[in-house]
Amino acid sequence: MRAFLSILAFLCLxxxxxxxxxxxxxxxxxxxxxxxxxxxxxxxxxxxxxxxxLNKNTVAAVDEVLRGNxxxxxxxxxxxxxxxxxxxxxxxxxxxxICGAGGPASVEPFAISAVGWAKRRDAAVFxxxxxxxxxxxxxxxxxxxxxxxxxxxxxxxxxxLLQVRGWDDGWAYLLELAGNLSTLTARSFGVPEGLMDRxxxxxxxxxxxxxxxxxxxxxxxxxxxxxxxxxxxxxxxVRDPRAACEFVSMILSREGQLALLKPNIGRVPYDxxxxxxxxxxxxxxxxxxxxxxxxxxxxxxxxxxxxxxNTLFDLMVTExxxxxxxxxxxxHALDGRVAPERLAHLRxxxxxxxxxxxxxxxxxxxxxxxxxxxxxxxxxDAEREIVHAWRPRIGKALADARAELEALERQxxx
Numbered sequence: 001m002r003a004f005l006s007i008l009a010f011l012c013l014x015x016x017x018x019x020x021x022x023x024x025x026x027x028x029x030x031x032x033x034x035x036x037x038x039x040x041x042x043x044x045x046x047x048x049x050x051x052x053x054l055n056k057n058t059v060a061a062v063d064e065v066l067r068g069n070x071x072x073x074x075x076x077x078x079x080x081x082x083x084x085x086x087x088x089x090x091x092x093x094x095x096x097x098i099c100g101a102g103g104p105a106s107v108e109p110f111a112i113s114a115v116g117w118a119k120r121r122d123a124a125v126f127x128x129x130x131x132x133x134x135x136x137x138x139x140x141x142x143x144x145x146x147x148x149x150x151x152x153x154x155x156x157x158x159x160x161l162l163q164v165r166g167w168d169d170g171w172a173y174l175l176e177l178a179g180n181l182s183t184l185t186a187r188s189f190g191v192p193e194g195l196m197d198r199x200x201x202x203x204x205x206x207x208x209x210x211x212x213x214x215x216x217x218x219x220x221x222x223x224x225x226x227x228x229x230x231x232x233x234x235x236x237x238v239r240d241p242r243a244a245c246e247f248v249s250m251i252l253s254r255e256g257q258l259a260l261l262k263p264n265i266g267r268v269p270y271d272x273x274x275x276x277x278x279x280x281x282x283x284x285x286x287x288x289x290x291x292x293x294x295x296x297x298x299x300x301x302x303x304x305x306x307x308x309x310n311t312l313f314d315l316m317v318t319e320x321x322x323x324x325x326x327x328x329x330x331x332h333a334l335d336g337r338v339a340p341e342r343l344a345h346l347r348x349x350x351x352x353x354x355x356x357x358x359x360x361x362x363x364x365x366x367x368x369x370x371x372x373x374x375x376x377x378x379x380x381d382a383e384r385e386i387v388h389a390w391r392p393r394i395g396k397a398l399a400d401a402r403a404e405l406e407a408l409e410r411q412x413x414x
Contacts (some may be wrong), residue, residue, distance in 0.1 A: 023050045024243040027065070027235075028077035029058040029152055031189045033212065035077070037259060042247055049243050057187055058083050058152025059310070065092050065235065074238035075247060079113050079206060079230040080152030081299035082159070082306055087233070089303065094234045099245035109229035110251050111208075111260055112268040114286065115157040116221040117143075118195060118203050118210035125201040131161070131173065131222050134202065137332045139180045140325075144194055145204035147318055149310035151188035153206040158309060159302045160226045167360075171312075172351035178317050179328025192217060207283065211266030221285035228297035229270065307367055308360035311387065315394050316353075323398065324350075330405055337412040346408060349401035354393040 028035050032055055039051050054073070056064070058080045065076060065087055076087065084107060087093060094106040117134065119127055125142055128134045134143060148155035162170035182200045185191055191203035192210055195217060203210075210219035232251055234244045250256050257274045260267040261281050268286050269275055279287060302309075317324070331346055363386045 023052060024075065024240060024247060025071065025073045026051065026053045026075040026077060026247075027061050027073040028053060028055055028075075029061055029079065029083075029188075030077060031055060031209075034208075034265060037262070037265060038251060038256065041255070041259065042250055045250065046243070046246060049246075051247075057150050058155070059149060062086055062152075066090055069235055069237045072237045072239050073235055074240065074244045075232065076235055077232045078152055079111075079228070080156050081228050081231070081297055082155070082302035083152055084231050084233060085299040085303035086306060092235055094236045094238060094241065094244075098234055098238075098241050099248070103245050104248045104252055107231055107233040108248060108252060109231050109270045110256070111230040111270050112286065113153075113206050113208060113228050113230050114221050114225050114289070115153065115160060115204070115206050116219060116285075118192060118205050118217045118219045119201055120195050120198070121216060121218050123201045127218060127220060128202065129220075134180065135173070135176050137180075139202060140329065140332075141180065141182045142201040143177070143180045143204070144183045144185060144191055144200040144202070145181065146185045146188045146191055148313050149318075150186050153188040153209070154204065155302070155306070155310060156206070156228060156297065157204055158313060160222070160297065162309070163298055163301065164224060164226065167357040168353055171316075171353035174313070175316060175324065175351045175353070176328070176347070178321055178324040179332075181317075181321060181325065184318055184321065207286075208265065208267045211283065212264055214263065214266065219283075221283070221289075225285055225289040226297050227286075227289060228299075230267070305357075305360045305364045307383075308355075308364045311363075311383075312353075312355060312360065312390070312394075315387070315391055320394075320398060323402075327398075327402060327405055330409065334405075334408055334412055338408050342408055342411075346401065346404050349397075349404050352397050352401070354397045355390055 026035070026039070035053050035055060039053055043049070043051060058078050061076065061078065062083050065073070069092070088107070096105050098106050117128060119125060125139070128139070145157070146154040148158045158174065161173055164170070165173060185194060188205065189209055191205045192213055194200055195203045196213065207219060207221065210217045232248055234241070234248060238244045254274065257269040257271045259265060260269045261278055268282055275282060275290070327350060331343070331350065334343060366386070367380065367382050
């Protein structure tokens with residue numbers, strides 16, 4: 001039987017009918033440009049196999065598996081480490097020995113990733129040198145990112161800031177960054193697409209999404225570089241374990257690891273021997289990081305507060321983006337017109353996070369890790385109770401900052 005390759009949207013797979021026992025269904029957050037490369041290679045190796053792929057954002061993909069994986073996906077494939085941590089806790093993956101002695105485990109790392117920002121090579125805007133540069137007023141209205149509640153890679157970016165800077169300072173950064181955001185995209189690959197379409201000038205993204213468009217986009221790693229392992233896993237509902245094992249083995253093979261280095265893929269292989277052999281093709285930021293003791297992304301911590309971080313971002317940034325942009329514009333206009341200590345106090349008010357780390361972790365625990373594709377829609381009772389408790393506190397913190405700003409504007413004689 002000839003291999004049937006179907007890389008379609010959600011409804012196409014839903015309408016495709018029941019899969020035969022030998023079919024392999026893959027659920028991935030990667031864009032078609034990436035997954036197509038490997039599915040076609042597998043089809044060439046195994047023309048007797050029928051492969052079907054659903055490309056879906058990480059949060060929605062995890063949600064589908066947690067709801068029971070009724071469509072019997074056999075492979076889960078994504079960059080976000082916390083997605084795998086959450087699914088492991090839920091017992092979603094097949095036993096470790098499913099591929100037999102010498103075969104791959106049920107979950108395997110296949111690439112290394114890190115986050116940062118990109119800009120068009122022909123953009124007039126100056127490339128930010130570090131995270132704090134992106135807070136400067138010259139980038140107002142020029143920066144974009146995806147919503148972490150819709151993008152696993154953006155959630156990873158947000159979590160990196162929280163893990164490196166700490167809960168309070170990490171959120172302070174994100175709330176100040178909101179003053180420069182032009183938009184929040186629905187998907188992570190909407191950021192490089194928006195850069196290419198000239199809808200904004202700077203975009204927060206993961207390395208491979210920008211490096212696969214290296215002819216047009218310039219990428220810079222945020223420092224410290226925090227490396228995360230992209231993984232592939234075999235789900236316990238897999239229809240044909242042998243087909244799934246063959247696919248994972250191909251990804252981990254020399255052929256599969258070398259394919260990651262193709263310009264249209266732009267990923268860093270996990271295999272250290274391949275990395276050493278082709279070091280000259282790897283990003284300099286990754287090479288430098290690998291030579292030193294490097295920071296590991298704490299997927300367990302991220303999983304502990306996954307729902308809470310996504311929800312807080314939507315409550316404090318997505319819902320309040322327009323007002324926060326205006327307040328930061330007015331605050332910057334006061335520079336040199338009021339005492340520096342008063343401006344510093346205003347900045348602390350604008351960046352205050354009224355929800356503690358302990359509260360966020362406990363909230364996620366209450367809803368059993370609560371991964372939701374749209375965290376503020378169709379809430380369950382426990383989620384609704386938490387959101388209804390948090391929203392007024394967040395609103396009051398912003399109102400207090402607004403009142404302080406207005407007092408300073410009166411003082412400055414606006």
